[in-house]
Amino acid sequence: MNTFRSLRRGALVAVVGLAASVIPAHAQAATLDLGACGNAVASLQRSLASVHYPTGGTDGCYGSATKHAVLAFQLANGLQADGVAGSRTLRALRDPKPVVARSRGEGAHVEVDRGRQLLLVVRDGRVTAIFAASTGKAGFTTPAGSFRVYRKVVDGWSNQYQAPMPYASYFVRGVAVHAGKIPGYPASHGCVRVPAAFAATLYRRMPSGSLVLVY
Incomplete structure (x- = not known):
């Protein structure tokens, strides 16, 4: 009888251990x-x-890039954006929740979803980032429409607001995608701010003439 109980207890421990191993570590935190x-x-x-x-990688440390990835996920899924x-x-x-591109055309472009405060990188109709x-x-509402990047400045500056606009990709009437603070809600003077951790990458992904769709 004692042997049976020991075996049963051992099996239970094994099952619990197996269950814990298949649940992602972050889900247990x-x-x-x-x-x-x-x-x-x-x-x-x-x-x-x-x-x-x-x-920004899987180094196991929660830095600015990871924080802004979590923020983007929260915005896309209707959660508290902190x-x-x-x-x-x-x-x-x-x-x-799935995030789907508005434009299904071929090639690469960027979409700005003002309602959810997201910027999407799209290739051949599929969201890639x-x-x-x-x-x-x-x-100061960001204008909606279909635009093309017409000017790019790595160390951009706003004379009107006396403020830096790093990695600026201008797409309509002085409005640009550039690095800035991301509080989780509309806060700019019309531009589309993106996290500094990803600004250089996005700058490279938005060459002159590329499509920017804002809705």
């Missing part, structure tokens, strides 16, 4: 935020990257 490092963060980074939210991977965000990663953005606040 309570909250992940800036400064955290370890397997749970690496697991989170892999999960985000697998659904097209770039994290860049902190809490229990609701981690649960949502198990069944994320999703970034958090901040568009124009009340009174």
Whole structure:
């Protein structure tokens, strides 16, 4: 009898151990935020990257790039947009909402979703990368429409607002995609801000003449 109980107990421990091993490490964590490092963060980074939210790598440390990837995921999934991977965000990663491009044409282009505060990189009609953005606040609405990048300046500067515009890709009447603060809501004077961690990459992905679709 004792032998049977020991075997049963051992089997139960084995099953519990197996279940824990197949659940992603990040799903077992309570909250992940800036400064955290370890397997749970690496697991989170892999999960985000697998659904097209770039994290800047899978080094297992929760830096600015990972924070903004989490923020983008929250914006796309209707969650509290704070860049902190809490229990609701981690649960949502198990069944994320799809992010679909408006334009299904061939080639590469960028789309700006003002409603969800997202910038999408699209190739041949498929979303390949999703970034958090901040568009124009009340009174400074980012214009909607189909535009083309007409000017690019790495160290851009706004004379009107006396403010830096790093990695600026201008697409209509002085409005540009550029690096800036991303609070999770519209906060710019009309431009499309993107996280500094990804600004150089996006700058390279938006050559002169490339399409920018804003809606």
